[in-house]
Amino acid sequence: MSNLYERYIIMYINELLIEDKITKSIGYVSIENTKITDVSAANLGIHEFIIDDSNTDAYLAEVLPLLDNSIVVFYSADEQLPLLNSILESSGYNHFNGLYLDLRRTLPVFTNSTNTGEQHLSHLELMVQIFWHQYNYLKELPILVIQKLIEVYNSIEDIAIKGYLLNIENEKMQELGATTLASDSVAFSQLVLKKKVITEVEEHNIGLNDLLNFFQNPNREKILNDFEARPQQQKMLEHVHTALKENKHLLVEAGTGTGKTLAYLLPLLYFSLTNEKRVVVATNTVLLQKQIFERDIPLLQKIYKIPFNVAIFKGRGRYLCLRKLINQLANDKGNSTKKSDLLATIIVWLCKTETGEGEELQLKDNKDWQQISSDSETCLNKKCYCFSYCYYHFAKEKANHANLIITNHSLVFSDIKTDHQILPAYKHIVFDEAHHLENEATKHLGTRIQYHDIKQCLTYLYRDIKNGALPKAMDYIRLLLTQGNVEYGDILEILNQLIKQTMELTLAFDDCMLEVRQWILSHQKEQYEYNESIRFTTKLRTDFTKQDLFSNVTTQLKLINTLMEDLEKAIHNYDELDYQLSEYVNNVLMQKRLLQQFEKDLQFFFSKHEDDKYVYWFEIGSNHSYKKLCFNAVPIYIGEILNEKLFDKKSSCILTSATLAIRGSFKYAMKKFGLDVISERVMSLELDSPFDYKEQCLVCIPTNIPSIKDEGVFINNACKLIIKLLSITDGKTLLLFTSNRMLASFHSNLKQGLATTDIKVLAQNIDSNNRSKLLEEFFESKKAILLGSNSFWEGVDMPGDALTNLFIIKLPFWPPNMPIVEARTEQLEKEQKNSFMEYALPEAIIRFKQGFGRLIRTKTDRGIVVIFDRRVIDSKYGSFFIKALPGPTVRAVSENELFNEISEWNQS
Ligand code: SF4
Known part of the structure; x- marks a missing residue:
């Protein structure tokens, strides 16, 4: 095969100080492509020599012919290539222009490994090991993945990586059943994904005594490493059990060292299993979610010795949107080496990940992740052709089948705000880190409008004549029209108007934001300064209303929203809409809900008459740019809303934290959470610290x-x-x-x-x-x-x-x-x-x-x-x-x- 390369030359060039003179040494190991079966520097032989005037030509005469039809492997080509070139140059040779791989670049891409043993890389032997590790890692991947990687690098003409991958593809092709996927994998849209399975749990029968006896069990230390009996833990466990059984809410202050996580998990799971009810634990941080899932759930499994289902459910943006990724692979690949490396990293990761959570990828730039992560505005839900493989919807489905869901405060309140569209129904919940509850609820149950969000939505619709959901949909309809599909003329007309309207709105919006910024700066007084926040008081509102700065934006928003409605109606008139066209139109309609929300939120924020249960303020960045403008309106007192939307609706909410009480009293916490008005349903417990x-x-x-x-x-x-x-x-x-x-x-x-x-x-x-x-x-x-x-x-x-x-x-x-x-x-x-x-x-x-x-x-x-x-x-x-x-x-x-x-x- 003409694209195959004969060998790899793993090369390391070193600068040495010998007798006050800087000199160089070259070390290399040559590995024949056909013989990569047992690579170790020892049995391949390291060739190493110091360059000096007397021997350079002889050594280069030995090395240079080897470089033909080879791929040179460096660790950090940025540093090594100039050294090689300076040696070549000083002996009158041309600079090296052959193919080379850079392990520092390829290791994170292909193996998602950042631990490259960098500090020891002066040793050629270690480089061989690293190369060998990467080669094996790639060789273990399904051939479909290798072929997809070749495709990604094809478009940027990265010949060295392509050559390397072709060598691996060729070797894999020699294997029996090379194209068969492992039984736990599945091919979808030329990608290899891990199969996702939800296991159902059987019915079981356990008693509370079994659970309580656990704490009396003299062998418990053996069951749980480092476990020690703590009276505080047992007391909390019993209170949680009572609260769940009697449909009460419970406030528990439990400091560090009380073992509060197990003290709520044990009775909570017991309650779930014996009553066949789904239960939820919500933490404030992802870190604690992870800790519970990885550290405490395995302990519970040891204690219960019966199967149960636990699902960890995070915010939507943490999951990959397969549809966005496939779009990127089809449209954006080949833009740059950086982009190709990113796509390659994701392709390899996809065949390993069970969750599709971006955190596993450890991407350096969060913007890269934002472009391919799931979000409610662009998700097509069941209409999406990736739905059956979707990570977010799988996590949701898994949560549906779970006895216990571990999630976060933010998701619980987003669920409440969206009338329970996110989490499966539940009646019993533990809020760990509950001192954050007021803030999280205030943040989620209020309104926040950011310049950036509106602008992003408009740019998504129309970036320029060629780019954006609208121009793309228009282009496709024009193509259909040239093919004689005249019936789509009305959709074309609406899209045309939508483009004009989006452009109008973008201009109106930018003008308006500039004026609002000016207005804010002219009214900014010292007493309003807090982190660039300016309170929108009644007095300021009266002045703002007189200026009527938003009327143009509001009019344009109304028009665009009407056109979106027209577009939706128009596509419903077709019995059978061209599949590709429906995809393009759906891409446009994805922004409908968001635009409607903007209209509603802006009306609420800038209404002539404020809602006196809310506090309103503007945020302007430290550089006072209009692009950082943000409008906030949040409830002043969240207790009433919490009571109505949470405590009243749930059978039992357990709120626990190290800081809920003040000198033994929960009065302040009760008032702030709105529990004071239903005090007959509330229990409380303050635990002593186990520390001296x-x-x-x-x-x-x-x-x-x-x-x-x-x-x-x-x-x-x-x-x-x-x-x-x-x-x-x-x-x-x-x-x-x-x-x-x-x-x-x-x-x-x-x-x-x-x-x-x-x-x-x-x-x-x-x-x-x-x-x-x-x-x-x-x-x-x-x-x-x-x-x-x-x-x-x-x-x-x-x-x-x-x-x-x-x-x-x-x-x-x-x-x-x-x-x-x-x-x-x-x-x-x-x-x-x-x-x-x-x-x-x-x-x-x-x-x-x-x-x-x-x-x-x-x-x-x-x-x-x-x-x-x-x-x-x-x-x-x-x-x-x-x-x-x-x-x-x-x-x-x-x-x-x-x-x-x-x-x-x-x-x-
Ligand atoms: S269902 Fe939604 S999140 Fe999932 S792949 Fe499709 S568009 Fe993305």
Whole structure:
């Protein structure tokens, strides 16, 4: 076969310093294509030589003929090729223009492996192993996949990769049954997918006593590694069981170490199995979802010893849309090497993935994923030709068959908002991380209109004369007309009008947004500034209404929505619509619901009369670009809605978190969730901590630190104190802030003050915006401090020595001019209530408890907390913060005493 290449030359060129002179060495291993059966550098023979004036020609004479009809394999061609060329050039040869593979590029593409052993790659032997691993990985793939990969690289004329794949295809063709797929795979649209199976569970019969006995079982440690009996866990288990049985809601505050996940999972699953009812667990983070699925469910399987179905169901955007991918493969391949590599990665991944969840792919650029992920606006549901293979719909179907669904808060509220179109019906649910419930519900049950979303929808319809759903549909109809299919003339006419209308609307919308931006800037006053948020008050609304900025956009939106209706009616008039045409028209109609929603949302946001149960605000990016404009309207008090849409409809909701109660009372949580009006249906439980906080944690408040009111002096003094403290605590410190501005000031001060030490300073939004990356770097550094604001007050989980000090710089009150905070405060004051005591303080205490909880994660952890905000000792309310803590040793001391206290503590 002419396309086949005879051999692979695995080559590594090194620069060496010999007798003060930089010289080069070449090492290579030659592998005949026909003999790739047992590749190891040892039995292939490594050829290695140092280049010097006397021997270059002789060695090159040996190597160069080998390069003919070969594929050279480099690790990082960017670095190696120039070195090879400089050797060739110095001996009077032309630059290398043969075929080469770059392992650094191909490994992540073909094997989804980022662990390339890079640090050791000076060893040619290791390169051979890596090449061998990749070759084998590809050889194990079905031949259909290899052929699809060849097709992808065909279009960019990547001859080396194509040659490499052709060699593999050829070798596979020699195998018996080369074209037969494994029994767990299926071919669809020239792709190979894993078959998806849902197993039904049989009926079973277990008793609660079996379950409770489990906790008395002396062998339980053997059953569950690291399992230890905790009275708190048993108490919670019994309460959850009662709440489920008696159709009650339950609030449980269970701190770290109580084993709360098993304490709700065990009775929940028991309830599901014995009552044949579907149950749901909703977490706030995907991380906890994953942890429950991978860590706790296998434990449950060990305990129950009977089969049950568990499904993990995530947000739609996390699943691949096969239809979008197939469209891309048909239309966009060959644009660039980057695109071809991306498509190749997905093709290989497809034959391995059972879930179709993009997370498994670990793509660097989220935009790439957004283009192929499922979304409700573009999904054709049952009309889609990929429906039977669709990952999202399979996950949904799996959830339908599950005893237990593990999902997230966001999906639960999206389901409520869409009148239960997403999750299968359920009556019993556990909300873990329930302190997020108010925020999540507020976010989902409100309205958010972003410039970007509307613009994306319009561009999807019409990008330019050739691109977009409308021009593509028009082109196809024109083709049909030339073939004599005159009956589609009316559709063509509507599409034509839709194009004009989309263009009109795009222009009107951009003009309007520019004017709105101007209007916002002219009304922006200092008191409205919070993260570039400007509250849309009644006064501003009156002025805005007079300007009538939106009338043109509203008119255009109405017209486009009418045309969409006309298009839908027109296609329904055809008994048999050309299949391809119906695909094109469906692509257009996908945006109908979205456009209607925009019309409705804009009307609501800019209505002359506001709904006084809502707070409205504009968001404008830091650079004040109209492209970052966003309009928000959310309920001021979510309790009423939660009650109506959730607690009233469900038989039992279990809300659990480490921070729900304030000094043993759930009054604040009950009010905020709207449970106070149905208190007869609500149980509550606060569990003691299994940790000995008195012994494990020392809390210090320096008494001579200046007040935070004088910010400049405070920052200066606090930084000096922190630097001194770090000299005795050796880093491993998390500093918690409430604003990015103050964090930045501390960062520059500390960076300067610690410049001569070996303590690394890491800061959120300065060193990285990526929280996980920062935490990883902090964890890996021997001596580091990490400065974090909002999101770092929770979810940081570093047991042991990784984190031994926590510095709370400021008490975590929400900024009073944040629109939602301002509106809630006003509302309480209208009701003649003390907004500080009834809202600002309890919110701050709950966040403070969250922050405090970062330090002690296991029974053996020990650590120090320093609170730099002297309001905790000076103000009337300060003691509430300390009393809310789970009993650590607390010292309010002068600076000198502080050092003694800490030294003594460290030695005790
Ligand atoms: S059913 Fe929807 S999400 Fe699934 S492949 Fe089709 S369009 Fe994509």
